[in-house]
Amino acid sequence: MSTQPSHFLEGKQVIVAGAGIAGSAFVAAFCKLWNPALTFPEITVFDRDTREVAAKREGYSLSLHGDSKDAGLVALRQLGVLDEITSSSVFPLNSGRFKVWDSAWDELISIQPKPWGDLPTGAMRIRRKDLRRILIERAEKEKARATFHWGSACTAAERLDNGRIRVVVTSEDGGTTTHECDLLIAADGAHSKIRTSFRPDDKIKYAGAIQMGGNGKFPEGLPGPVGQNWGIMLSGQGVCCFFSAVDKENVVWALSQLEPEREGAQSRDWSDEQVSALKKEALELGHMFGEPFRMIVEATDPSTAFILPARDKQPFRHDEDNSVEGVVFIGDANHAVSPFAGNGANLALKDGCDLAETLCRATSLQSAVLDYDQVSYPRAVATLKSSHSRIGMGHCTGIKHALFRAGLAAGRVALWVMGK
Numbered sequence: 001m002s003t004q005p006s007h008f009l010e011g012k013q014v015i016v017a018g019a020g021i022a023g024s025a026f027v028a029a030f031c032k033l034w035n036p037a038l039t040f041p042e043i044t045v046f047d048r049d050t051r052e053v054a055a056k057r058e059g060y061s062l063s064l065h066g067d068s069k070d071a072g073l074v075a076l077r078q079l080g081v082l083d084e085i086t087s088s089s090v091f092p093l094n095s096g097r098f099k100v101w102d103s104a105w106d107e108l109i110s111i112q113p114k115p116w117g118d119l120p121t122g123a124m125r126i127r128r129k130d131l132r133r134i135l136i137e138r139a140e141k142e143k144a145r146a147t148f149h150w151g152s153a154c155t156a157a158e159r160l161d162n163g164r165i166r167v168v169v170t171s172e173d174g175g176t177t178t179h180e181c182d183l184l185i186a187a188d189g190a191h192s193k194i195r196t197s198f199r200p201d202d203k204i205k206y207a208g209a210i211q212m213g214g215n216g217k218f219p220e221g222l223p224g225p226v227g228q229n230w231g232i233m234l235s236g237q238g239v240c241c242f243f244s245a246v247d248k249e250n251v252v253w254a255l256s257q258l259e260p261e262r263e264g265a266q267s268r269d270w271s272d273e274q275v276s277a278l279k280k281e282a283l284e285l286g287h288m289f290g291e292p293f294r295m296i297v298e299a300t301d302p303s304t305a306f307i308l309p310a311r312d313k314q315p316f317r318h319d320e321d322n323s324v325e326g327v328v329f330i331g332d333a334n335h336a337v338s339p340f341a342g343n344g345a346n347l348a349l350k351d352g353c354d355l356a357e358t359l360c361r362a363t364s365l366q367s368a369v370l371d372y373d374q375v376s377y378p379r380a381v382a383t384l385k386s387s388h389s390r391i392g393m394g395h396c397t398g399i400k401h402a403l404f405r406a407g408l409a410a411g412r413v414a415l416w417v418m419g420k
Helices: 021-033 072-078 082-086 128-140 193-198 272-285 293-298 344-361 365-394 398-417
Strands: 013-017 042-047 061-065 098-101 107-111 123-127 146-150 152-159 165-171 176-181 183-186 205-217 230-234 239-245 250-258 306-312 327-329
Touching: 013 021, 013 152, 013 165, 013 176, 021 042, 021 072, 021 128, 021 344, 061 072, 061 128, 061 344, 072 082, 072 344, 082 128, 107 398, 123 128, 128 146, 152 193, 165 183, 183 193, 193 327, 205 272, 205 293, 205 365, 230 398, 250 272, 250 293, 272 293, 306 365, 344 365
Parallel strands: 013 042, 013 183, 042 146, 042 152, 098 230, 183 327
Antiparallel strands: 061 123, 098 107, 152 165, 165 176, 205 250, 205 306, 230 239, 239 250
């Protein structure tokens, strides 16, 4: 007599706090991987944003990697959306490259990573709003299995005496409701309210650099090198600037230097004078950068200007903290990274997919989370280390800068010898 399959989450209630990159990837992957012979869990997703987020909040592009098993493009292929993702690339596939330029726009190195396995590219850029849309549409195809509540933020959570988790949800009008679940997936970002509830001392920390920038708008087409590639300009004087196209008319710029922490801000509430002051400060700091730097700064759309302190936090393993039993933290909620990491979206995608996979195949929640931590924790640690190294090298001066440039030159020769 055959035994009916069973699973520890069968028929249980699962709440996902956050429908960003990590949360949407988790829902889509879990629904795809779940054994159809089993009773599906009841999945409820809460997200603070509306279904269509204002363009001001997502008017930038991000990097998707395809050069290793931990790359974001691997996760997107697992979700069955790789073709849609690559067709939304900011640059034609395998054409744009990551560049490091000096202050006169002379190329120091050009990088196009080798694709892992049979992936179509080793690296690409995509608008965040396009990535979010594709992930949400994929997750929402499982409407019979997952219910989405938009404009509803998970603002607190606690463990009950019976082992279940109670979640407080606050709507846009300020009203609150409570919901109980057997498993809570915390995917609510760097400022996670769920993390605050269970790990109040585990906060993001300043990484030492301030970025200021915005989107330069060029209706007639993007200027010079930033129209075909993305990358960073080095000055050797403690200032660097990142550039990447958002689309055919907009390029995001982010000028940075090491300085004491100051408050971040976005320009949706700024006066014209505040926007002008930011551009003036950027032009003074970046005075050594050749055109089209000034042209891009002066063309900044006032609604996109920002000041952003680089902040991040160390990841943690769930088995090190008994207080989080029944709660799994993924993406920035576990290991927030700054823009200098260049890997945040990839971590979020892999976290969501890897957690879904371990949950679906495991025989207990404890073993699933342990397996998840074994893959998630090391890559988050490596990304944070790389991010801090980039902050240091991007703003170095004197001998350190000279040595860094020499290293880039050696790398360029090595790539040429290998035909890359």
